Amino acid sequence: MQTRFPFVDWFRNSSPYINAHRGRTFVILIEGEAVANGRGEQLIQDLALLHTLGVRLVVVYGIRPQVGAALAEAGIEPVRHDGRWVADAPIMRCVERVAAEQRLWLEARLSLGLPNTPMHGVELTAVSGNLVMAKPLGVREGIDFDHSGEVRRVRSAAVEALLERGSLVILPPLGFSSTGEVFDLDAAEVAQQAAVALKADKLILLGEAEGLHDASGALLRQLTPDEATSLRRAAAPGSEMARHLAAACEAARHGVARTHLVSWHDHDALIGELFTRDGVGTMITQHRYEQLRPAELGDVAGLLELLRPLEERGMLVARSRERLEHEIDDYLVIERDGMIIGCAALHPFVDAAMAELACVAVHGDYRGGARGALLLAEIERRARRRGIRALFALTTHTAHWFFEHGFRLADIDALPPLRREAYNHARKSKILLKPLD
Template identity: 90%
Template sequence: MNTRFPFVDWFRNSSPYINAHRGRTFVILIEGEAMANGRGEQLIQDLALLHTLGVRLVVIYGIRPQVDAALDAAGIVAERHAGRWVVDHAIMRCVERVAAEQRLWLEARLSLGLPNTPLHGVELTAVSGNLVMAKPLGVRGGIDFDHSGEVRRVRAAAIESLLDRGTLVVLPPLGFSSTGEVFDLDAAEVAQQAAVALKADKLILLGEADGLRDDSGALQRQLTPGDARPLGEAAAAGSELARHLAAACEAARHGVARTHLISWHDHDALLGELFTRDGVGTMITQHRYEQLRPAGLGDIAGLLELLRPLEERGMLVARSRERLEHEIDDYLVIERDGMIIGCAALHAFNDAAMAELACVAVHDDYRGGARGALLLAELERRARRDGIAALFALTTHTAHWFFEHGFGLADIESLPPLRREAYNYARKSKILVKSLN
C-alpha cells in the first residue's frame, strides 16, 4: 500500500531492522579518504542516529591520505614494501601527529550536539585510549619495518565496559606495546581484530568501492569467505580491496556473522545497508542470508503474506491458515533475511505415482532471479527420491513458465482420480504434466 509520504513506507519496512540492531555491537571502519573528501560530517550524523537507536558502536578511522600529505609537506619519502610503510622515527612522528589530529577532530564533532541537523541536542560520549596492544612487524624479507606493527590483542573487556555505559569507542590505527612503544597499524586489521575480540554482530568497512562486482559489472550482494578470498589474493598488495577482503574473510573465519563492504561516496550507504532488506553493498558471510529450505509452522504468517496478493489477482486458489498448517510438510520456502520471498508445494498422490506441483510463488520484488526454477528443481529431486514418476500442475496464468520447464498440456483424464474429482471447472485451469523418467 502506497502512502503520500514515501518515507513512511521506508520506515515501516525498516522497523524490523531497528528492533534487530538495538543492543548489537557494530565495528565500523571509516577509511581516511572519506574524511579527506569532506564526508566526515554526514557520517557523524549517521553514527549519532545509530547510537540513538541503541547500537553499540566501535569506530576505527584510517589516516593513510592524511599521512601521505603530511610526509609530502615535510619532504619525507616513505619506503613501502608489500603495501606497508617502513615507518622510521621521522615518519612515526607524522603518523602520531595526524592520528591525534584526526581523533581530536572526530571527538570535537561528536561533542557538538550536531547543530543544524535533525539530531540537534543528541549528546555522544566518545572515548579513545590504549585499547589496542601491538607488536612490531620486525624484519621481513630483509627489511626492518621499524615502527610498523601488527595487532597483538584488543582489550575487549575494557571496550565492553565502555560500551555498557553508552559510550562510543574510537580506535586510531595505532597500537601500544608493553614496553611503552607506539606502532603504526593497518586500520582494516584493527577493525577486524576488534570485531573478533568483541564478538561483534557486524563489521562494516567504508571504502572507495560500493562493493564487489562480477565480470559483467553487476554488484555481488553476498559472498562467502571462500568466494571472496581469491579476489583479495589477486588484488595488489596493500590496496584497499586486498586489506578489506582479508579483514572480512578473517573476521568471518573467527565468528563475525556479517561483514559489509560499502562506499563512503554514497551518502546513504551506511543506513541503506543496515535498514533495507537488500542493502546497497556486498556482504561477506559464512551463512547465506537467502536460503531454500523446508517450511515449518513458524513460516505460516510469511506464507499468507506472500500468497495474498496472488490470490487477490486470481493467480492462486486461496489457502486458509488451517490448510497451510495441515499441508506445511509439503512446502519449500525461500527465506531472505527473515522474509519468505518464495514457496512451492509438492502434494503426492502415491496411488498414481504422481505429485502436484502447487502454489509456486515468488514475491514481486524478487522475480527474475531464477528462484522459481530453483524451487522446481528441488521439488523434482524430492519427487524422484520418493518414487514419483510424473508431476502435474494446474494454472490459469503461468502456463508458458511451465512449458519452458518441460511441462506439456494434458487433459483431465491425466490427473489422479482424487485430483480429477476435485478439479474446479469454473476456474478452467490448464492441466500440465511433466514426466520424471
C-alpha cells in the same frame, strides 16, 4: 495505494532492522579518504543516528591520505614494502601527530548538537585510549619495518565496559606495547581484530568501492570467505581492496557474523546497508545461516510442520501433502540450517495478469524480523518476471501486515473469475490487492 510521504513506507520497512540492531555491537572502519574528501560530517551524523537507535559503536579511523600529505609537505619519501611503509622516527612523528589531529576532529564533531540533523539534542560520549596492544612487524625479507606494527590484542574487557556505559569507542590506527612504544597499524586490521575480540555482530568497512563485482560488473550481494579468495588474491598488495578483503575474510572465519563492504562515496551507504532489505554493498559471511530459495519436493514435510500450527488456529486453510506436492513449484521457502522456517506461494492467473500471494508463513521462533518482507519481495520479483501486473491475497487474521506492505482492500469483483468462483463466503476472508508498478 501510494503513500503521500515515501519516507513513511521506508520507515515501516526499516522497523524490523531497527529492532534487530538495538543493543548490537558494530565495529565501523572509516578510511581516511572519506574524511579527506568531505564525507566525514555526513558519516558523523549517521553514527549519531545509529547511537540513538541503541547500537553499540566502535569506530576505527584511517589516516593514510592525511599522513601521505604530511610526509609530502615535510619532503619525506617513505620506504614501502608489500603495501606498508617503514615507520622510522620521522614518519612515526607524522603518524602520531595526524592520528591525534584526526581523533580530536572526530571527538569535536561527535560533540556537536547540530540542528536539523540526527545529532540535534544528542549527547555522545566518545572515548579513546590505549585499547589496542601492538607488536613490531620486525624484519621481513630483509626490511626492518621499525615502528610499523601489527595488532597483538584488543583490550576487549575495557572496550566492553565503555560500551556498557553508553560510550562510543574510537580506535586510532595506533597500538601500544608493554614497553611503552607506539606502533603504526593498518586500520583495517585494527577493525578486524576489534570485531573478533568483541564478538561483534557486524564489521562495516567504508571504502572507495561499493562492494565486490562479478565478471559482468554485477554487484555481488553475499559471499563466503572461500568465495572471496580469488578476488582477494587479484587485488594489489597493500591496496584498500586487499586490506578490506583480508579483514572481512579473517573476521568471518573467526566468528564475526556479518562483514559489510560499502562505499563512503554513497551518502546513503551506511544507513542503506543496515536498514533496507537488499542493502547496497557486499556482505561476507562464513555461513549462509539462512537462504531463500524455490521449494523442492523434499521440503514438503518441513512445509507441513511449519503450516500445521497456523492451520489449527484458523489462520491458514489446511493444505494436504498431495496439494503441496502438486503446487510445489509455486512455493518459496526460507531454510535455516536444514529447517524450513518460512514460506510463501505465488499462484498465477495468467489470463488476468494477476497472481495470488498465498500461504505466507514464518515459524513462531523466527518472527519479528524481516523474513515475511523478504518473502514478499522475492514473490514480487518473481511475479514481475512473469508479466504479472497485480497481486491479491485473502486473509482472516493478518490484514494489517498486508496494509503495511502496500496492499489495499478490494471487493470480490477484483479477483480473477476462477478465483472468484472458488471464494469461500463462509470464511469471510478479506480481499487485498497490490498493483505491481
